[in-house]
Amino acid sequence: xxxxxxxxxxxxxxxxxxxxxxxxxxxxxxxxxxxxxxxxxxxxxxxxxxxxxxxxxxxxxxxxxxxxxxxxxxxxxxxxxxxxxxxxxxxxxxxxxxxxxxxxxxxxxxxxxxxxxxxxxxxxxxxxxxxxxxxxxxxxxxxxxxxxxxxxxxxxxxxxxxxxxxxxxxxxxxxxxxxxxxxxxxxxxxxxxxxxxxxxxxxxx
Amino acid sequence: xxxxxxxxxxxxxxxxxxxxxxxxxxxxxxxxxxxxxxxxxxxxxxxxxxxxxxxxxxxxxxxxxxxxxxxxxxxxxxxxxxxxxxxxxxxxxxxxxxxxxxxxxxxxxxxxxxxxxxxxxxxxxxxxxxxxxxxxxxxxxxxxxxxxxxxxxxxxxxxxxxxxxxxxxxxxxxxxxxxxxxxxxxxxxxxxxxxxxxxxxxxxxxxxxxxxxxxxxxxxxxxxxxxxxxxxxxxxxxxxxxxxxxxxxxxxxxxxxxxxxxxxxxxxxxxxxxxxxxxxxxxxxxxxxxxxxxxxxxxxxxxxxxxxxxxxxxxxxxxxxxxxxxxxxxxxxxxxxxxxxxxxxxxxxxxxxxxxxxxxxxxxxxxxxxxxxxxxxxxxxxxx
Numbered sequence: 001x002x003x004x005x006x007x008x009x010x011x012x013x014x015x016x017x018x019x020x021x022x023x024x025x026x027x028x029x030x031x032x033x034x035x036x037x038x039x040x041x042x043x044x045x046x047x048x049x050x051x052x053x054x055x056x057x058x059x060x061x062x063x064x065x066x067x068x069x070x071x072x073x074x075x076x077x078x079x080x081x082x083x084x085x086x087x088x089x090x091x092x093x094x095x096x097x098x099x100x101x102x103x104x105x106x107x108x109x110x111x112x113x114x115x116x117x118x119x120x121x122x123x124x125x126x127x128x129x130x131x132x133x134x135x136x137x138x139x140x141x142x143x144x145x146x147x148x149x150x151x152x153x154x155x156x157x158x159x160x161x162x163x164x165x166x167x168x169x170x171x172x173x174x175x176x177x178x179x180x181x182x183x184x185x186x187x188x189x190x191x192x193x194x195x196x197x198x199x200x201x202x203x204x205x
Numbered sequence: 206x207x208x209x210x211x212x213x214x215x216x217x218x219x220x221x222x223x224x225x226x227x228x229x230x231x232x233x234x235x236x237x238x239x240x241x242x243x244x245x246x247x248x249x250x251x252x253x254x255x256x257x258x259x260x261x262x263x264x265x266x267x268x269x270x271x272x273x274x275x276x277x278x279x280x281x282x283x284x285x286x287x288x289x290x291x292x293x294x295x296x297x298x299x300x301x302x303x304x305x306x307x308x309x310x311x312x313x314x315x316x317x318x319x320x321x322x323x324x325x326x327x328x329x330x331x332x333x334x335x336x337x338x339x340x341x342x343x344x345x346x347x348x349x350x351x352x353x354x355x356x357x358x359x360x361x362x363x364x365x366x367x368x369x370x371x372x373x374x375x376x377x378x379x380x381x382x383x384x385x386x387x388x389x390x391x392x393x394x395x396x397x398x399x400x401x402x403x404x405x406x407x408x409x410x411x412x413x414x415x416x417x418x419x420x421x422x423x424x425x426x427x428x429x430x431x432x433x434x435x436x437x438x439x440x441x442x443x444x445x446x447x448x449x450x451x452x453x454x455x456x457x458x459x460x461x462x463x464x465x466x467x468x469x470x471x472x473x474x475x476x477x478x479x480x481x482x483x484x485x486x487x488x489x490x491x492x493x494x495x496x497x498x499x500x501x502x503x504x505x506x507x508x509x510x511x512x513x514x515x516x517x518x519x520x521x522x523x524x525x526x527x528x529x530x531x532x533x534x535x536x537x538x539x540x541x542x543x544x545x546x547x548x549x550x551x552x553x554x555x556x557x558x559x560x561x562x563x564x565x566x567x568x569x570x571x572x573x574x575x576x577x578x579x580x581x582x583x584x585x586x587x588x589x
Contacts, residue, residue, distance in 0.1 A: 105242040146233040190236035
């Protein structure tokens with residue numbers, strides 16, 4: 001039953017149970033006030049798919065000694081596909097695959113493809129869902145004819161407006177932290193810091 | 206607790222896997238490379254997509270640079286100076302230039318250039334220009350041999366002489382001849398090849414301080430390398446490992462007084478050198494993506510570094526006195542200067558201290574690098 005009808009039915013039942021209202025609750029014994037239970041939106045095994053696209057903002061590079069430097073990258077674009085499975089009404093685990101590109105000062109393109117596991121906790125504030133999440137995994141980087149694989153940590157949060165029980169639309173903001181050690185010359189090791197802001201569409205099934 | 210464990214355990218597993226993968230070798234410090242990048246363009250008004258065949262410098266006050274790119278361009282050798290076109294000679298309709306040289310022999314101090322008619326390539330000639338008085342225009346060299354269907358193959362100053370190599374037609378064959386002009390452009394001296402040889406395209410001429418060397422395109426004649434006095438050239442008995450062919454011919458000759466070596470590039474991925482005798486190239490040829498690199502012309506810069514261009518992989522450099530194998534050569538520029546790294550460098554101009562290098566490219570205009578002793582890259586290239 002769609003969520004809206006469930007809520008409406010609950011309201012009607014609550015009204016009918018008031019004293020003096022003819023109807024179903026005439027013989028109910030007097031009780032202390034019992035708080036109504038929150039209706040769960042998700043349950044174990046429910047799955048979801050997200051597709052997201054938007055901007056990637058290169059923030060800064062940082063050496064492992066703490067020095068900051070420019071990225072010499074333009075604003076880029078990012079896109080992701082995510083699959084998740086609900087463990088209960090709040091916890092979600094899943095996997096995400098995506099990519100970004102941005103142009104360098106010398107007009108070459110940097111590509112980064114993160115492949116991550118993700119976990120999220122969903123706060124239900126009907127009709128919105130707010131979910132901080134944490135993704136971790138690997139990112140494949142390519143620049144010119146050079147390629148490498150690095151670790152990525154990607155915290156963020158998502159705000160989704162529930163259009164109905166199946167669809168939702170919203171906004172993701174996430175921070176990319178990509179440490180890039182280099183054994184050949186540790187002075188050239190850097191940590192990449194990026195921010196992505198993407199619009200997202202969610203489908204639950 | 207159980208659910209949070211279910212959430213975080215795959216995250217931890219993914220993190221561990223990623224850490225292992227990232228530790229398994231790294232190809233380059235990509236973020237550091239991005240951090241070091243600089244602007245690639247120092248627009249001086251020369252088109253970015255033209256083929257620049259040659260650039261030369263005429264010293265003076267001020268010194269001037271001249272570039273052959275179909276049109277002839279010039280600019281002062283000064284910060285911020287802009288390239289301008291030089292009007293072509295009046296005697297040739299639609300004149301295009303494919304050879305240029307600065308002839309600095311005593312009494313000369315000319316820019317010499319070969320022009321041809323775009324509608325009739327055999328309507329051509331050798332012209333000179335006073336670099337200090339460009340407005341005066343070009344003057345035809347009257348002593349140019351009148352050959353049937355002549356075309357220029359090389360224009361180069363060697364040992365105080367201006368050498369001009371031409372192909373010409375003597376029914377039923379196309380022959381190749383080499384002439385040297387003195388500073389007064391008197392009737393040129395013709396190089397005399399061995400009687401029974403009919404040399405193919407003349408690729409380069411060099412003088413090693415004692416004798417001339419001439420590299421030609423390998424063909425049916427017994428040899429492709431000649432040496433000796435111009436009036437009596439002889440075939441050089443090159444070592445058999447100089448495996449050049451018509452499809453992978455020799456490139457250019459370069460005599461480096463610093464190490465006494467005569468270098469010969471080739472399009473089979475090897476650079477040969479001679480100091481008394483030709484040395485054998487050790488090991489494999491230089492390859493990129495399993496293809497032998499095709500070397501072009503040399504220049505020397507910053508005292509002891511020699512640069513050699515390639516037809517599709519930028520350039521390579523080596524320290525003088527080496528280049529006996531692929532391990533001695535370093536590819537340049539940095540891979541993120543992609544237009545030059547993957548481009549065809551037809552030749553260079555090196556201007557003395559402080560070092561400035563110009564690279565002439567096929568279809569990517571003219572590039573310049575001013576030697577930077579303290580930067581992360583000693584040769585930071587910009588496109589003019």
